[in-house]
Amino acid sequence: MTDHDLVRDARARIAQAARGLLRTPLCLVGLPLVPLQLVTYPMVLVTVGVPLLLLVTALVRHYAGFFRTWAGRVLDTEVPPPYRLPANRGPMTRVRTIATDPATWRDLAFLPVNAVAGVFFGVLPPALWLGGAFGFLVPLLWLAGGREVEFTLVDADTPGGFVAAPFLGAAYLAAAWWVTPRAAVLHARVVRLLLAPSATAALTDRVRALSDSRADTVDAQAAELRRIERDLHDGAQARLVALGMSLGMAEELLARDPRAARELVVEARQSSSLALAELRDLVRGIHPPVLADRGLDGAVRALALAHPLPVEVDLELDGRPEAPVESAAYFAVAESLTNVAKHSGATGAWVRVRHEGGRLALMIGDNGRGGAEPAEGGGLRGIERRLAAFDGTLGVASPVGGPTIVTMELPCELSSVKTSSSSGTA
């Protein structure tokens, strides 16, 4: 380390210590919020308390939010807010949610703890810096006549005091050097301890996210079943009835009017073809046969083959994911490729599939005009919900002007069987 670096470093640390000191009053400002909040609780009994409590809580939460952001920046992680969301927006529900939310009480505990920590970690580094500097100044003071000035157990009459004082000062400076960057980190840790969601809160959050996605999945499945039922009822089933009718009439007419009977038989055959075509489409929508036959590998290649644009497939899997995950991944790729064909204006697309670190990673890209985003009710949102059921995630990078890249990740294990594409000529 050159001298220049040392000076610059020292300056940075002193500035850091100064900032810590400036933070101190900010930490103290929070203190009066404690009695304020406590006082509003009994006041809820008189109606005025309700808006007052909401106001004070909002204030406390903003204040805590500021420190949450600060701690996150210092520790280089995100400190997420732990608050529960009120089920509906009525003021009384809000009050109840606030009062029963453990995060409210942790905020309240945070205020005094933060004040103490703020003062301690704010004052300590500047004190050490000043003390260190004073150690070097104090022999001069003694020479100037201020003999009664004491410096950490040392005064002018202590034997060897003139040498000991600068040494002590140096020790202080060394301590200041060491403590300064750590003080902020320790303070931030204290803040995080109190303001980040507790393990219970994190778990509660997780449970809520899971039950949300389960509800989504159940809804989607129910809607899907209804669609299948309707399609069968209005389509294939109706056609089979018509077919039976045609055949019945043909049977009647066979002896009397063979020509008309023949026409009816032809009609019946057409009816059966249409019914089969409808059933085929329906099956494809439920579980594509090629997916069952060949797994994700073959099914994605089949999608690429059938796509109106040239699609490059780069797929390496050492086995097959569990069937539901495989199916979700397939439909996600299918939907993404449909989007590419419908909206992107691209002239080419690519699909990349890998399994790494216990996650199935799917990427679909095109060279189109970009600007894709998961809008409510849109295809991308549909994929997101489908993936959420498996704890999967969807990311869309699509700047206006393109290109668009959709990334999806699904946690899953692969079964060890390698899927082969029979002749290997696909």
Place this chain on the structure above:
Amino acid sequence: MRVVLGEDLVLLRDGLIRLLRAYDFDVVEAVDSGPALLDALLDHRPDVAVVDVRLPPTFTDEGLRAAIEARKRVPGLPVLVLSQYVEQLYARELLSDRGGAVGYLLKDRVSDVRQFVDAIRRVASGGTAMDPEVITQLLARGARDRPLTTLTPREREVLSLMAEGRSNGAIATRLFVTEKAVGKHIANIFGKLGLPMSEDDNRRVLAVLAYLDRV
């Protein structure tokens, strides 16, 4: 004409046997699983095999795999594959050995008995019988390619019928034109697509499919 049949559904198997016998085919063996099918094909070396894609024991594409395997051991063994759905991937795998004498049809085509029997005969004699649905998909896919867009609608019609494996005569009857007119259309198509002219029905179709495959 000796036929081996691979179909696991009893109803359909009996129906097919009845149908084939009615048209004077000799069904030498009808099997209901992939391994049995492969054995039967290698034992009998039939004039044509009619095979369901999905067969036991895996109920996936066992039939297709058995057919491809048999053709590997007996090159050019005529195989007509039937399936509940058409998948370009499978059509491609069947055509990939370039031996001709293959067919890939939707199961419901069986209901048009005359055309179905015609397709079996075509495959048995070394031609091809591709399902119109496969061809439509291939052509739709090919639409992004420049030379295909230069074809007139009539030429496209002729191209898809040709790709299904039909002869000039059959195309002429289908489109109510003379065989000579069909020949002229085909010459135009080959010219526009840059394909070498050939008298052989089978090679002709393979050339078309190879072209469509490339795009």
